[in-house]
Amino acid sequence: SMLKKGIKEILGRKLRVGVMGSADHIACQFLREKEFDKKYFESCTYLTKDKDLPNTEFDHIFVAEGGPDWMEKIINKYQGVQWIHSSMAGLDWILNPTLVKSDIVVTNAKGAYSESLAEFVLYGILHFSKNMPVFNKQKQQHLWKKGIVDWARGKTVGIVGYGNIGYHTAKFLKQCIKANILVPPEQINRLLSESDFVIGILPLTPSTRNFFDMEKFKQMKKTGVFINIGRGPTAKEDDLVEALNSEVLAGACLDVFATEPLPESSKLWDIENLIMCPHSADYTTDYWDLCMN
Numbered sequence: 001s002m003l004k005k006g007i008k009e010i011l012g013r014k015l016r017v018g019v020m021g022s023a024d025h026i027a028c029q030f031l032r033e034k035e036f037d038k039k040y041f042e043s044c045t046y047l048t049k050d051k052d053l054p055n056t057e058f059d060h061i062f063v064a065e066g067g068p069d070w071m072e073k074i075i076n077k078y079q080g081v082q083w084i085h086s087s088m089a090g091l092d093w094i095l096n097p098t099l100v101k102s103d104i105v106v107t108n109a110k111g112a113y114s115e116s117l118a119e120f121v122l123y124g125i126l127h128f129s130k131n132m133p134v135f136n137k138q139k140q141q142h143l144w145k146k147g148i149v150d151w152a153r154g155k156t157v158g159i160v161g162y163g164n165i166g167y168h169t170a171k172f173l174k175q176c177i178k179a180n181i182l183v184p185p186e187q188i189n190r191l192l193s194e195s196d197f198v199i200g201i202l203p204l205t206p207s208t209r210n211f212f213d214m215e216k217f218k219q220m221k222k223t224g225v226f227i228n229i230g231r232g233p234t235a236k237e238d239d240l241v242e243a244l245n246s247e248v249l250a251g252a253c254l255d256v257f258a259t260e261p262l263p264e265s266s267k268l269w270d271i272e273n274l275i276m277c278p279h280s281a282d283y284t285t286d287y288w289d290l291c292m293n
Contacts, residue, residue, distance in 0.1 A: 014042040016057060018078065020071075021064030022048045027087055028064060030288040053077050063087055068096040075099055087291045089113055089165065090231060092204040112290040113282035114168035117229050117255075120281035121169050122176055124227045124253030125152050125197055133251060133273045158182040158195030160211075161202040161230050169199060192219040197227060204231035214239040217248050225251045229281060232256035241267045244274060255281040 017037075021028050023046045031037055037044040045054060049070055061074060061084045071094040075081055086094055086108040099106065127133075129152040138145055157173055159166045162183045173179035182191045192198060198220060202208040212226065212235040220226070226249055228235050237258050243249045253275040257268070260279055268274060284290070 015040060015060045016043045017041045017045070017060045017062055018056075018058040018074070018081075019044060019046050019062045019064060020066055020074065022046055025064050027062075027288055027291075030292070031062075034292070036292070047074065059083065060085070063094055066094045068092075068094060072096040072098045075102065075104065083107070087288075090203060092231065109291045111164045111168075112293075113287075114165045115172070116282045116284050117165050118169040118172035120229060120255060120277070121197075121199055121227055121253075122173060124225065124275055125155065125157070125173070125177070125179075127253070127275060128197075128225045128251045129155070137272060152177045154178055154180065155196040156180040156182060156194055158191040158198045160184075160188070160191065160198065160200055163201065163203075165229070166199075166201045169201070188216075189219060192216055193221070195224060196221065197225050200226065200228040200234055201230040202234040204233055208234045210234070210236040212236065212240070214243060214248075217243040220249060222247065223250045225249065225253065227253040229255045232258045232260065237266075237268065241271065244271050251275075253277075255279055 019028055019031070028046055031044070043056075045056060045058070047053060049067075053074065057080045058078045059080065059082050061078075061081055063071070063084065063086045066086070071084075075084075075098055081104055083105045084094070084099070084107075086106070089109050089112065091106065091108055094106075129150045131147050131149045134147055155177065157170075157179045159170055159181060162170075166183065170179075170181045170183065174181060182195055200212055202211060208231070210233070212228070214236070217226065217239060226235070226240070232254075235254075235258070240252060244252055251273040254268070255277045256279055257266075259266075262268065262276075262278070268276060
């Protein structure tokens with residue numbers, strides 16, 4: 001209630017807004033196209049990393065592109081900021097010690113992308129259930145060879161990280177494929193060993209970094225598939241590469257990576273039983289509408 005009261009007080013007048021993102025960033029283009037800058041802002045200034053910060057005052061910071069160090073520099077510069085809104089569901093890309101200790105209201109796009117990410121998880125489940133890694137390889141070889149496919153219906157899906165995205169993913173999978181869902185407070189060992197698909201939706205914190213490692217992968221079924229739509233660094237990528245290459249796992253589906261953009265030298269590029277999406281699973285045509293609304 002205090003949070004809502006604080007935001008209402010801020011929204012009771014037009015805002016002096018600093019946008020973390022260059023003027024040609026797609027989020028900034030959206031602000032202008034929808035005339036947010038005219039309807040709700042007294043002023044709108046675009047802030048870019050490679051330019052000096054202007055000498056002005058802001059009530060609100062909208063984060064189109066971020067970074068903890070850059071965020072800290074901005075809030076140290078602009079002491080009048082009362083509200084920061086992140087265009088992403090996660091906050092690890094803006095949180096820093098100064099912000100955590102401050103009284104600034106911080107909001108995010110929680111719930112905006114949950115349904116699109118749930119669809120991506122279903123895609124991963126269908127891809128491996130229908131034996132598509134084998135069929136895609138045969139296509140490249142111009143080889144016509146019938147093969148067995150499995151049902152996606154009734155598969156056991158373990159969800160590690162049961163927030164808004166996890167909830168909607170579970171609900172969607174139950175509706176679409178009657179999935180058997182395992183979520184906390186299930187013992188993690190049981191979840192890993194009994195799941196056909198393990199979905200990582202963890203936020204990035206010191207305790208979740210490298211959470212999914214070889215020890216966890218070895219607890220999964222050899223027919224199991226790991227899907228990560230949370231934060232890239234929650235999975236230890238070298239261990240995942242080894243698990244896939246040594247058939248500890250049957251496959252993986254990643255939308256997020258430890259380093260983004262993924263370096264050309266990454267071994268992940270060459271793994272056949274791996275679906276890779278460049279952090280775009282939620283980047284739908286109405287992405288910015290969802291974010292702003």
